[in-house]
Amino acid sequence: MNTVYLDNAATTPIDPEVIEVMSASMSKNYGNPSSTHQVGRKAKSAVETARKNIAKHFNVTASEIVFTAGGTEADNLILHNAVLNLGVKRIITSKIEHHAVLHTCKYLAATYNVVLEYVNVNDFGAVDLEHLESLLSSSEAKTLVSLMFVNNEIGTVLNVSEVCKLCKQYAAFFHSDTVQAITHYPIDLQKTPIDFMVASAHKFHGPKGVGFAYFKKGFGILPMLHGGDQERGARSSTENVHAILGMEKAIEIAINNLEGDKKKLESLKEYFISELKKVSKEIQFNGYLLDSDKSSYAILNVRFPVKNNMLLFSLDMAGIAVSGGSACQSGSNKGSHVLDEILKGEEADKTSVRFSFSKFNTLKEIDITINKIKELL
Known part of the structure; x- marks a missing residue:
């Protein structure tokens, strides 16, 4: 049975070119970047070259990029720094953020009396921008706004430029979890002045276990991990050289092919929507649909007209990999905190499924999925 993989918001298949880069590094580039001998210096040079190349894609300097083990660590590093290093006394976020942000914010509020x-x-x-402005104007406390660029469950896109303007107007810091946006949307941090953002390589056909945090120049960084002075003292731990080089390659490939991949994914999503509507007129969608300014072209959250607790399992048994929400929560019985926030009454009880696409998906795979959904409904 061939697998139809439509859970790319959870993780993506590694691009073959990325595997080649990592394999070559594993066989030839085995030094510790902190070692002073030539083998170590070679590894250090590779890491710093990758840092510079990644920084260029976002129009920032290499010193503003800190390599991490992924998006969750990067979010934690930024949020902890905001409170413990930058003196933030208030955090404004939303109830539909990824738990890497939500749970961390709750911890900081409880531990350090942050509002x-x-x-x-x-x-x-x-996001209700009028309400955001009302919150920003209601206090002179040093404030951090933390709002994700693209929601990982329903694909709704934040009006980043307006949030940037409001944060500048009210002298607030702005952190955005950009895990679902990087390589899907062009991000020039000189034109869009986000103060802090994050990346996770496995979301754009790179390896798992590596990502980065962006800290705008001028902000000192207090490490959460201690025991060494790697990453200019920002993060102790020997750099994951092979994964960093893989991430560099994955970003390069994705950004160079952004427009072509975007057109393909938009076409897949539009076709999927049209075919789903043929299956049942009662099928609805969570979040916005085809407006790429408001909705990610890579994510589609479908609300079926029935409650079917076995739907995900049945699709899985048919070789179709999808998600009921965030992959981080798929093993729990808690359901989706995002859907709980935006759906009410009977609509909240209906079964919702997240389908998410990548450049490796095909129309044939969409047809296979549609046919199986017809059977199950």
Whole structure:
């Protein structure tokens, strides 16, 4: 049985070119970047070259990039620094953020007496900008706004430019979890002045276990991990050289092919929607649909007209890999905190499934999925 993989918001298959780069590094580039001999210096040079090349894609300097084990660590590093290093006394976020942000914010609020406030979102998961401005104007406390660029469950896209303007107007820091946005949307940090953002390589056909945090120049970084002075003292731990080089290659490939991949994924999503509507007129969608300014072209969250607790399992048994929400929560019985926030009454009880696409998906795979859904409904 061939697998149809439509859970790319959880993780993506590694690009063959990335595997080649990593394999070559594993066989030839085995030195510790902190070692002073030539083998170590070779590894250090490779890491720093990767840092410079990654920084160029976002129009920042290499010194503003800190390599981490992924997006969750990067979010934690940024949020902890905001409170413990930058003196933030208030955090404004939303209730539909990834748990890497939500749980960390709750921890910081409970541990360091940080005021935690939530901005309203509408039924599509879009942030209420008027409410955000009202919150920002209500206090002179040093504030951090933490809002994700693209929601990982429903694909709703934040109006980043407007949030940047409001944060600048009210002298607030702005952190955005950009895990689902990097390589899907062009990000020039000189034009879009986000103060802190994050990346996780496995979301764009790179390896798992590596990512980075971006800290705008001028902000000192207090490490969470101690025991060495790697990453200019920002993160102790020997750099994952092979994974970093793989991430560099994955970003290069994705950004160089961004427009072509975007058109393909938009076409797949549009076709999937049209075929789903043929299956049942009662099928609905969570979040926005085909407006790429408001909705990710890589994510589609479908609300079926029935409650079917076995739907995900049945699709899995048919070789179709999808998700009921965030992959981080798929093993629990808690359901989706995002859907709980935007859906009410009977709609919240219906079964919702997240389908997410990559450049490796095909129309044939969409047809296979549609046919199986017809059977199950």
